Amino acid sequence: MATQTNGSKKPMNLKLLVWRQKNGMSKGAMTTYEAKNVSPDMSFLEMLDVVNEDIIKSGGEPIAFEHDCREGICGSCGLMINGVAHGPDEGTTVCQLHMRSFKDGDTVVIEPWRARAFPVIKDLVVDRSAFDRIISAGGYISVNTGQAPDGNAIPIAKQSSEDAMDSAACIGCGACVAQCKNASAALFTSAKIAHLRLLPQGDPERAERALRMVAQMDEEGFGSCSNEGECEAVCPKEIGMVNISLMNREYERALISGKK
Amino acid sequence: MNNETIAPAKPAETEVEHGGLGDKVASPFLDSKVPSGPVSERWNKAKFEMKLVNPANKRKFTVICVGTGLAGASASATLAELGYNVHAFTYHDSPRRAHSIAAQGGINAAKNYANDGDSVYRLFYDTVKGGDYRARESNVHRLAEVSVNIIDQCVAQGVPFAREYGGYLDNRSFGGAQVSRTFYARGQTGQQLLLGAYQAMMRQVQRGSVKLHTRREMLDVVVVEGKARGIIVRNLVTGEIETHMADAVLLCTGGYSNVFFLSTNAKHCNVTAAWRAHKKGAFFANPCFTQIHPTCIPVSGDYQSKLTLMSESLRNDGRVWVPKAAGDKRKPSDIPEEDRDYFLERRYPAFGNLVPRDVASRAAKAVCDEGRGVGDSGLSVYLDFGDAIQRLGEDTIRARYGNLFHMYGHITAEDPYKSPMRIYPAVHYTMGGLWVDYHLQTTIPGLFALGEANFSDHGANRLGASALMQGLADGYFVIPYTLGNYLASEKLSKITPEREEFKVAAKEAQERITKLLSIKGTKTVHEFHRELGHIMWENVGMGRTREGLQKAITQVAALREEFWRNVKVAGDADNLNPHLEHASRVADFLEFGELMARDALHREESCGGHFREEYQTPEGEAQRDDDHFAYVAAWEWNNGDTPPLHKEPLDFEEVHPSQRSYK
Numbered sequence: 001m002a003t004q005t006n007g008s009k010k011p012m013n014l015k016l017l018v019w020r021q022k023n024g025m026s027k028g029a030m031t032t033y034e035a036k037n038v039s040p041d042m043s044f045l046e047m048l049d050v051v052n053e054d055i056i057k058s059g060g061e062p063i064a065f066e067h068d069c070r071e072g073i074c075g076s077c078g079l080m081i082n083g084v085a086h087g088p089d090e091g092t093t094v095c096q097l098h099m100r101s102f103k104d105g106d107t108v109v110i111e112p113w114r115a116r117a118f119p120v121i122k123d124l125v126v127d128r129s130a131f132d133r134i135i136s137a138g139g140y141i142s143v144n145t146g147q148a149p150d151g152n153a154i155p156i157a158k159q160s161s162e163d164a165m166d167s168a169a170c171i172g173c174g175a176c177v178a179q180c181k182n183a184s185a186a187l188f189t190s191a192k193i194a195h196l197r198l199l200p201q202g203d204p205e206r207a208e209r210a211l212r213m214v215a216q217m218d219e220e221g222f223g224s225c226s227n228e229g230e231c232e233a234v235c236p237k238e239i240g241m242v243n244i245s246l247m248n249r250e251y252e253r254a255l256i257s258g259k260k
Numbered sequence: 261m262n263n264e265t266i267a268p269a270k271p272a273e274t275e276v277e278h279g280g281l282g283d284k285v286a287s288p289f290l291d292s293k294v295p296s297g298p299v300s301e302r303w304n305k306a307k308f309e310m311k312l313v314n315p316a317n318k319r320k321f322t323v324i325c326v327g328t329g330l331a332g333a334s335a336s337a338t339l340a341e342l343g344y345n346v347h348a349f350t351y352h353d354s355p356r357r358a359h360s361i362a363a364q365g366g367i368n369a370a371k372n373y374a375n376d377g378d379s380v381y382r383l384f385y386d387t388v389k390g391g392d393y394r395a396r397e398s399n400v401h402r403l404a405e406v407s408v409n410i411i412d413q414c415v416a417q418g419v420p421f422a423r424e425y426g427g428y429l430d431n432r433s434f435g436g437a438q439v440s441r442t443f444y445a446r447g448q449t450g451q452q453l454l455l456g457a458y459q460a461m462m463r464q465v466q467r468g469s470v471k472l473h474t475r476r477e478m479l480d481v482v483v484v485e486g487k488a489r490g491i492i493v494r495n496l497v498t499g500e501i502e503t504h505m506a507d508a509v510l511l512c513t514g515g516y517s518n519v520f521f522l523s524t525n526a527k528h529c530n531v532t533a534a535w536r537a538h539k540k541g542a543f544f545a546n547p548c549f550t551q552i553h554p555t556c557i558p559v560s561g562d563y564q565s566k567l568t569l570m571s572e573s574l575r576n577d578g579r580v581w582v583p584k585a586a587g588d589k590r591k592p593s594d595i596p597e598e599d600r601d602y603f604l605e606r607r608y609p610a611f612g613n614l615v616p617r618d619v620a621s622r623a624a625k626a627v628c629d630e631g632r633g634v635g636d637s638g639l640s641v642y643l644d645f646g647d648a649i650q651r652l653g654e655d656t657i658r659a660r661y662g663n664l665f666h667m668y669g670h671i672t673a674e675d676p677y678k679s680p681m682r683i684y685p686a687v688h689y690t691m692g693g694l695w696v697d698y699h700l701q702t703t704i705p706g707l708f709a710l711g712e713a714n715f716s717d718h719g720a721n722r723l724g725a726s727a728l729m730q731g732l733a734d735g736y737f738v739i740p741y742t743l744g745n746y747l748a749s750e751k752l753s754k755i756t757p758e759r760e761e762f763k764v765a766a767k768e769a770q771e772r773i774t775k776l777l778s779i780k781g782t783k784t785v786h787e788f789h790r791e792l793g794h795i796m797w798e799n800v801g802m803g804r805t806r807e808g809l810q811k812a813i814t815q816v817a818a819l820r821e822e823f824w825r826n827v828k829v830a831g832d833a834d835n836l837n838p839h840l841e842h843a844s845r846v847a848d849f850l851e852f853g854e855l856m857a858r859d860a861l862h863r864e865e866s867c868g869g870h871f872r873e874e875y876q877t878p879e880g881e882a883q884r885d886d887d888h889f890a891y892v893a894a895w896e897w898n899n900g901d902t903p904p905l906h907k908e909p910l911d912f913e914e915v916h917p918s919q920r921s922y923k
Contacts, residue, residue: 023835039561041673046563049786052839056784061831062839066353068526070566073451074357092670100673121497122836125353129474132354136466140459141418145338145736148409148416152373155427165420165445168452172356201418 011037012104016051018063019111021120024127028120030109033063040100044087045070045077047099064123070095072236075171078178079124080111085175085234093173093236113174115183117221128174130220131188137216138209139192141201160198167194169237176231176239182223187231189217190247191239197250207254214251287906289543290894293697294398299914300381303402306698307741311748318343321747324491324506325349326478326533329358330450330728331711332512333457334735340461340469342740347504348461348470349493351477351528351841356458359514359526360731363450364571365434366442367414367728369407374431378439380404385915386437387726390616391691391719392868392884393917394546396892396910398698399716406737407729411443413736417456421445434724435572435616442725447571447663453728457735476502477841478533479769481509481540481707484761485753488707492762492769496841499833501770503757508706508743511537512735515690515712517550519849519856520801521793523687524556524569530845531852534694534713542702543894543906545695545715547852548860551722551869552802554620556686557671558640567686568671570643570664572724575613577648577657578681580604580624582641586631592642592680603627610923618721618869618882621685625802626880628684635682644680685802689727691718691869692859695894695908699742700734703894706746710734715892720868773833776843781826785843788823792816792846792853800857805873809861813854820850855895855903862905865889879923886917 014035021028035051042050045067052062068076072093079094081087087097102108110124118126168191176187193210196202202209225244232241295302295309313321321344325336328350336348352358370383383404388395411429415421421443422430431440445452464470473493479501480492490505516531517523538544555570581602583595603623605612615623624641633639649657654677658665665676672682694702694709696716701708711731718726757763799805799812823846831837866875866882867889875883892908 039563041560042563043565046565049565050563053784053786056828056830056839064836064838068352068357068528069359069362070527071362071568073362073448074359074526075354075361076352076357096670098671098673125836128353132356132462132465132472132474135459136462140463141416142463143413143416143460144341145334145413145460145740146409148412151371151411151415151421152428154415156423157427158423158425161420161423164418165452168420168445168455169448171451172354195420196418199418199420201416 009040010104011039012099012102012106014038014102014105015107017107017109018124020063020123023122024119038099040098042099043070043095044081044097044099045095064125066125067095072096073171075173078113078173078175080113080178082109085113085179086173086236091236091238093171113178115174115177115222117183117185118174118177126174128172130222131172131174131185133220134185134189134213134216135192138205138212139196141196142205154200156199164195164198167191167198167239167243170239171237173236175234175236177222179230179234180223181228181230182226184225184231185217185220185222186225186244186247187235187239187241189213190243193250194243194246197246206250207257210247210250210254214247285907286909287894289703289906290695290892290908291697292396292908293699294396295698299397299401302398303405310741310745313744313748315343319345321345321508322347322506323508323510323743324504325510325512326491327358327512327514327713328352328355328458328461329360329512329514329711330454330457330731331713331735332358332510333454333461334732335510335512335710335739336470337457337460337464338736338740339743340464340467343469346464346470347473347506349473349476349478349491351475351496353474355461355472355474356455358454359529360454360728361451362526363728364447364569365573366432366444366449366725367410367453367732368434368441368723368725369411369443369729370404370441371408371411372441373429374440376439378441380408382439383407383441387717387723388719388912388915389920390721390723392721392882392920393719393886393890393912393915394549394867394892394910395717395719397912397914402738403717403730403733406733409737410729410732414453414456414732417460419445419452419456435614437723450728453732457732478513479536479772479844480765481537481704482761482765483540483704484755484759487705487750487752489752489755490762492765494769494773497836499835499837501766503762503766505755505757505762507747507752508708510708510710510739510743511694511713512710513713515693516849516852517687517690519792519853520687520796521789522559522564522567522797524553524567527566530848532845532848534709535848535852537694537702537704537707539897541704541897542707542709543695543896544692544855545892545894546692546720546859547856547895548800548863548870549691549720549868550687551617551689551691552621552685553688554617554624554685555643555683556688557668558635558682558684559637560672568667569686569688570668570681570683572617574643574661574664575620577652577660578613578643578645579647580613580620580641580643582627582632582634584632588632592634592644601627601632608923616721617724618871622802622871624683624685640682640684642680643683645676646680649677687801689722691715691720691722695892699745700739701742701746705750708739708743710739720870773840773844776827776829776840776847777833779824779827779829781828783822783826784828785839785846788819788827789842789846789849792819792849795819796853796856800853800860803871803873804860806861809857812857813861816850816854816857820854823847823850858903859893859895863889863893881921884917884919890917
């Protein structure tokens with residue numbers, strides 16, 4: 001996973017192998033494209049933009065991929081690049097990956113997230129709505145607008161707040177699922193459980209939240225966690241597996257205590 | 261006849277006539293519904309006077325909310341909590357993707373936790389002044405009042421705001437204020453606030469009170485008997501055109517910075533929903549008020565797809581400079597102190613590198629125009645931390661700005677600890693938007709606009725950390741009251757999707773998609789968008805002139821004509837087709853861009869982010885003209901002909917306009 005850096009400014013030529021699939025019903029296949037004159041300063045998605053312009057000009061249909069903010073925070077983008085979710089740079093979404101991480105003449109294999117719970121919609125675009133359903137199963141604190149006490153009424157230790165923020169930094173991109181051989185959503189689910197567990201506001205619904213979110217995760221068809229650690233390795237926000245341990249404790253505690 | 265129309269049938273050479281007071285006469289079409297009485301009591305008074313919907317009756321009303329950013333998610337969640345039947349729409353795959361998520365710095369609130377003299381009145385005052393006296397006082401005061409409730413609400417939702425060691429909330433300072441009133445969650449405040457609102461909304465999805473429609477793009481507002489009663493959307497996965505009915509429609513669809521092609525906005529941000537509403541009768545207010553942020557990573561090549569913002573906070577320790585001599589191509593380390601021009605410190609000794617955004621941006625442009633810009637393109641200036649590192653040590657600078665330096669290094673492959681950063685201004689936020697009254701209602705009854713999509717609170721320049729505040733104020737604390745008042749006051753007839761209005765709107769939306777795909781020209785959507793952006797940036801960007809604006813109006817019209825003749829849209833309409841979506845949005849930008857230039861042309865003054873080079877002081881500062889232009893300019897769609905202008909005069913009862921000076 002070490003980052004290679006192409007120090008020169010020389011344009012590169014690359015061969016791309018891209019997964020093309022018309023829609024969720026049809027079969028897909030790998031298709032070869034040439035990416036010519038690629039500047040090392042381009043982002044990976046800008047390289048795809050240029051390839052797409054060429055495809056359009058020659059009468060083809062551009063490669064569909066998901067993207068939006070292009071600054072690594074919205075969580076829209078996500079590609080398997082040479083088998084690694086978000087590509088070779090650590091702690092980086094694919095929109096922030098730059099072509100200087102590749103070398104002239106490289107072959108780059110580009111695939112969508114692969115998981116039963118993330119069906120392909122088209123080309124490199126998958127349906128991640130399972131994540132939204134996991135959140136709606138319990139990834140919140142039940143407080144109606146207007147009910148809140150003063151913001152300073154509940155002091156929260158700085159460290160607790162920082163730890164909660166570490167977990168809350170998840171952008172919901174799905175890289176953890178894509179890289180996991182079990183296609184487990186444990187890192188995503190546990191990050192939200194941990195974020196809310198580490199704050200006193202989350203305490204009243206603690207047991208029910210863990211039970212419901214875990215049940216929803218299973219229902220969506222995600223696999224189990226077998227402690228491979230692939231998720232942590234590819235997470236663009238470097239969210240740690242410690243969240244999964246915390247989720248497991250929360251879940252067991254809820255089961256043992258017999259709380260709903 | 262107070263409804264003033266400007267120079268009909270002379271599109272490229274619009275002349276503004278003004279003669280004294282006649283200038284600011286109010287349009288009878290614009291009833292701001294601002295309550296009377298002292299500004300500090302108006303919101304309470306309005307809330308009391310508003311009609312209520314009985315709790316048991318709320319579920320009988322259906323509300324459509326378009327957009328799921330801060331404004332949309334907070335409104336959807338809150339209205340569902342109250343018992344309304346809410347339908348939320350987003351073109352993203354998930355409501356959590358909206359561009360609110362990218363806001364870094366923080367959110368303002370008049371809590372005065374810092375005990376440094378802040379108050380609701382001071383936040384109100386700073387915002388009206390910061391907006392260069394082009395915002396509506398009553399709205400701004402309400403914003404300041406509810407700001408304190410927003411923080412409480414977000415804390416209760418579990419937003420992990422920064423804390424001090426004692427466990428209490430931490431604050432920092434932002435531009436345009438002398439108090440510390442900004443709450444933050446590291447450099448990801450927007451993300452955490454959005455996730456809070458998103459989670460509140462997803463809780464209502466679970467309970468069945470919000471029905472979520474993802475991957476749907478709004479293509480039209482349906483108006484029945486003069487009232488907004490539904491929308492037409494396109495299912496982006498299947499291409500199906502869908503009809504949705506409601507008793508009221510909320511547009512929470514963000515800003516239009518991407519008319520410039522390159523901006524700090526997310527790639528999909530667009531004007532389509534607002535523009536389609538405009539074409540159905542909603543007036544568009546102050547479209548020329550755009551904010552250009554001074555500290556962005558400069559453009560590096562033709563392939564560049566977007567610009568990345570570097571936080572305003574960097575200007576606390578970084579010094580901005582360019583070489584004194586034009587064409588000096590030496591490495592920055594080889595340029596001695598006496599050959600450097602620290603132009604902000606030179607021009608604005610009192611505020612130095614911390615002048616407001618609009619002033620800093622214009623100064624950077626000025627030195628680049630003189631040929632003194634740096635980098636390969638000559639379109640950037642140095643932001644140098646050398647002195648700060650020498651004074652404070654690299655560790656201190658790393659602790660303060662480590663994540664930003666890391667991001668800069670990642671994008672540019674340059675090490676800002678060793679050589680100065682290069683920065684250039686970029687379009688960042690749009691203060692203009694759909695005209696709304698005090699109730700956030702547009703000129704179409706039943707159609708409301710919230711957040712960046714409306715025009716109301718920031719005047720001609722928005723202060724840092726105020727966008728998040730406004731989006732959440734509108735959604736959590738304003739619309740729940742004003743919408744109830746509308747629904748309780750209006751008699752809405754029963755409708756079905758079989759009505760002619762729905763059928764016609766759906767048919768038109770479908771025909772437009774078919775038309776885009778049938779042109780099969782030679783130029784890509786991307787090329788048209790880039791070209792439009794170039795016209796806008798050159799003529800309707802940081803420095804605007806009468807001549808340039810007239811040119812822009814002509815050029816945009818010509819480009820639009822070429823678009824509909826020669827655009828090449830790939831793919832089909834029956835599957836996911838991001839390229840087709842882009843084409844449809846660019847088509848709207850090509851109409852909207854002209855209105856923006858027209859608004860900038862008619863406003864013969866400089867204020868906030870709107871700088872007309874003809875109207876500046878001898879020192880080169882913005883010259884406001886309160887006698888003639890202290891009004892909101894609201895434009896009416898006129899089927900493509902020169903649009904009539906309607907004016908809402910602005911009265912400043914509390915904060916008296918003065919010249920902003922930072923010297």
